[in-house]
Amino acid sequence: MEQKREKVLGYEIDLLNSVQALERVKNSLDDKSGMQIVTINPEMIKQGHTIDAMNSILNSAELVIPDGVGIKIALKLKGINQERIAGIEFAKKIISMCANSGYKIALFGAKEEILQKTGENLMKEFPGLNIVYSRNGYFSKSEEQQIKEDIKNSVPDVVFTALGAPKQEIFNSEMRKILPQAVFIGIGGSFDVWSGVVQRAPVFWQKTGLEWLYRTVKEPQRFKRIFPTLPIFLIKVIIEVTKEKFCAK
Numbered sequence: 001m002e003q004k005r006e007k008v009l010g011y012e013i014d015l016l017n018s019v020q021a022l023e024r025v026k027n028s029l030d031d032k033s034g035m036q037i038v039t040i041n042p043e044m045i046k047q048g049h050t051i052d053a054m055n056s057i058l059n060s061a062e063l064v065i066p067d068g069v070g071i072k073i074a075l076k077l078k079g080i081n082q083e084r085i086a087g088i089e090f091a092k093k094i095i096s097m098c099a100n101s102g103y104k105i106a107l108f109g110a111k112e113e114i115l116q117k118t119g120e121n122l123m124k125e126f127p128g129l130n131i132v133y134s135r136n137g138y139f140s141k142s143e144e145q146q147i148k149e150d151i152k153n154s155v156p157d158v159v160f161t162a163l164g165a166p167k168q169e170i171f172n173s174e175m176r177k178i179l180p181q182a183v184f185i186g187i188g189g190s191f192d193v194w195s196g197v198v199q200r201a202p203v204f205w206q207k208t209g210l211e212w213l214y215r216t217v218k219e220p221q222r223f224k225r226i227f228p229t230l231p232i233f234l235i236k237v238i239i240e241v242t243k244e245k246f247c248a249k
């Protein structure tokens with residue numbers, strides 16, 4: 001299948017809907033080719049421009065899902081109508097597929113009680129789910145090697161890493177070399193939501209693309225992260241689009 005992608009500020013993003021994206025994950029699982037999935041947003045693009053490891057990850061990830069609303073707007077400015085695929089929803093679809101097809105999963109990240117509750121809730125929702133590894137995301141540098149060994153030895157088909165970006169992407173890319181046939185996805189604060197401890201924004205905010213604003217009001221410490229990243233990102237995209245138009249003439 002031809003892979004349609006579009007570059008935004010130097011990084012290629014897959015242009016697909018969630019059904020097609022899930023199909024790509026299924027193919028990778030079936031032929032054991034392995035992949036790293038990145039659910040990209042403007043903050044990650046900024047990290048790509050400033051952190052070497054993140055730069056190479058964004059250049060090599062096999063599947064780059066258009067997650068943040070900023071990405072949707074950026075693609076729109078380039079004349080592309082792309083639906084936003086929320087990472088948290090996409091990850092749930094992968095879990096459902098794993099439960100139905102017998103693929104084994106690893107859960108890595110978040111606080112211990114959140115992780116425990118997430119495991120319980122997922123087992124209730126998907127009784128056939130095979131969770132072969134589960135660990136909270138708080139560890140010292142000296143424990144990291146053992147974690148990697150343990151994940152390798154549990155031989156999961158999909159690893160869900162919830163450490164926040166770029167930590168989860170860097171961990172996944174290192175793990176990808178150790179377990180080349182597995183699928184890796186970084187899912188940020190998804191366990192917090194799946195555990196029932198944190199509520200997602202009501203559907204209205206999700207549908208209008210303003211979930212980030214809702215989360216910022218609920219967790220004001222996020223304000224510093226989002227601003228000025230989002231407006232600066234959009235200004236840079238407008239400059240990029242203008243240059244592209246100018247050069248095309």
Ligand code: UDP
Nearest residue numbers: 109110111137138162163164165188189192
């Ligand atoms: N986290 C972790 N280990 C760390 C830092 C963070 O497990 O060293 C977890 C944290 O508990 C939370 C998630 O990573 O569950 C990050 O959530 P955040 O909302 O920051 O991610 P986002 O969805 O914004 O990418």
